[in-house]
Amino acid sequence: MTPTIPDNAPFSREQRSWLNGFLAGLYSVQEVNPATLGFAAPEPTAPAIPVTVLFGSQTGTAEGLAKKTVKQLNTNGFAAEAKALDAVDPADLAATAYLLIITSTYGDGEMPDNAQLFWDALADDGAPRLEQTTFSICALGDSSYPDFCQAGKALDTRLEALGAQRLHPRIDCDIDFEDPFSEWLDSVSEALAEPSGDGALALA
Numbered sequence: 040m041t042p043t044i045p046d047n048a049p050f051s052r053e054q055r056s057w058l059n060g061f062l063a064g065l066y067s068v069q070e071v072n073p074a075t076l077g078f079a080a081p082e083p084t085a086p087a088i089p090v091t092v093l094f095g096s097q098t099g100t101a102e103g104l105a106k107k108t109v110k111q112l113n114t115n116g117f118a119a120e121a122k123a124l125d126a127v128d129p130a131d132l133a134a135t136a137y138l139l140i141i142t143s144t145y146g147d148g149e150m151p152d153n154a155q156l157f158w159d160a161l162a163d164d165g166a167p168r169l170e171q172t173t174f175s176i177c178a179l180g181d182s183s184y185p186d187f188c189q190a191g192k193a194l195d196t197r198l199e200a201l202g203a204q205r206l207h208p209r210i211d212c213d214i215d216f217e218d219p220f221s222e223w224l225d226s227v228s229e230a231l232a233e234p235s236g237d238g239a240l241a242l243a
C-alpha cells in the first residue's frame with residue numbers, strides 16, 4: 040500500500056500534495072521492479088542428469104521394474120529413460136555416463152529375446168571401451184534353474200571387462216524379487232545422489 044503524508048504533518052498543502060505524488064510514483068516503480076524491493080533473481084537451475092535404464096524382459100517383469108526405476112529417479116530430479124536393451128547400440132554407451140540394466144534370464148541361462156542383439160554386439164571384439172560409463176545391474180531369475188541370473192551376470196562381467204565402473208554391485212533376484220529390487224533401487228538412487236565420488240547429483 041502506498042503511504043501518504045498525514046494531514047497534521049508540518050507541511051503546506053502544496054508540499055503535502057507534492058510529497059504524496061512523489062511517494063505514489065516511488066511505490067508504483069517498486070511494484071513493477073522486484074529488484075528494488077530486494078528480491079534476488081531466481082538462480083538458474085542445472086539441467087537434470089540423464090540416466091539410461093535398459094531392460095531385458097521376456098514376459099514383462101523386468102520392463103515393469105525399469106519403468107518403476109525411471110519414475111523414482113525422475114521424482115528425485117534425474118532425467119531417466121527406459122528402453123529395451125535391443126533398442127540401444129552398445130557403440131552409443133560410450134557417451135552414457137549412468138547406465139542401469141534390469142534383465143531376466145531365459146531358456147537355459149540365455150538372454151531374453153529383446154536383449155540378444157545387444158548382447159551379441161557387446162560380446163563382440165569390436166565393442167567400444169566404456170571407461171566413461173558407470174553402471175549397476177539388477178538381475179532377475181529363478182534359483183531352480185542351474186544358470187541362475189546368468190544373463191545379468193554375463194552383462195555385469197562384460198561391462199567391467201570393457202572398462203565400465205560399478206556404481207553399485209549387481210543384485211541377483213529370485214522369484215521373490217520385490218524386496219531386493221527395492222533395496223537395489225534405493226541404493227542406486229543414493230549412489231547417484233552422492234555429492235562427491237561416483238555420485239551424480241546432490242539432492243536437496
Ligand SMILES: Cc1cc2nc3c(=O)[nH]c(=O)nc-3n(C[C@H](O)[C@H](O)[C@H](O)COP(=O)(O)O)c2cc1C
Nearest residue numbers: 096097098099100101143144148180181184187188
Ligand atoms: C522358460 C523359462 C526359462 C527360464 N530360464 C531361467 C534361467 O535359465 N535362469 C534363471 O535364473 N531364470 C530363468 N527363468 C526365470 C525368469 O528369468 C524369471 O521368471 C524372471 O523374473 C522373468 O522376468 P521377465 O518377465 O522380465 O522376463 C526362466 C523362466 C522361464 C519361463
